Amino acid sequence: MIAPALDRRFIGFLLAGGINTLFGYGVFGGLVLLGVLPHVALIVSTVAGVLFNFLTASAVFKSRDIRRLPRFLAVYAVMLGFNMVLLDLVMRAGLGPLLAQAAILPFFTLTFLAMRRFVFVASPEQTS
Numbered sequence: 001m002i003a004p005a006l007d008r009r010f011i012g013f014l015l016a017g018g019i020n021t022l023f024g025y026g027v028f029g030g031l032v033l034l035g036v037l038p039h040v041a042l043i044v045s046t047v048a049g050v051l052f053n054f055l056t057a058s059a060v061f062k063s064r065d066i067r068r069l070p071r072f073l074a075v076y077a078v079m080l081g082f083n084m085v086l087l088d089l090v091m092r093a094g095l096g097p098l099l100a101q102a103a104i105l106p107f108f109t110l111t112f113l114a115m116r117r118f119v120f121v122a123s124p125e126q127t128s
Contacts, residue, residue: 009061013112016056021105024049029098038097039084046080061120071119079111 024045031041054072055064086107090100 010112013057016059020049020053020056023052025101028101032097038087038091042083042087046076050076057115061115063120068119075111075114075119079108
């Protein structure tokens with residue numbers, strides 16, 4: 001059974017992630033519809049959402065410690081790399097950029113695990 005605190009945190013992360021996803025996908029979709037290349041639109045939408053995402057994820061994990069920002073950015077850089085590779089693969093399989101990006105979004109629920117493990121890991125004083 002999952003601990004209630006983890007369960008609440010995961011549900012909060014999914015809600016915040018939903019808002020973040022709508023924002024990021026909205027920027028991505030708007031740029032693609034304006035004629036921006038999909039990979040460029042992906043980079044711009046990721047950069048546009050990172051600081052907003054840091055605030056919402058910080059609220060979920062109850063830590064607004066700015067010293068966590070470099071690790072947060074590193075996780076997003078890795079996720080952006082995965083996203084670019086997956087976007088390319090799915091587009092090569094025949095989907096357009098908007099549908100391809102929508103199809104791979106569920107993969108990024110793994111971001112929660114990366115954030116919990118590498119960014120918002122409890123410090124020793126929080127666990128005692």
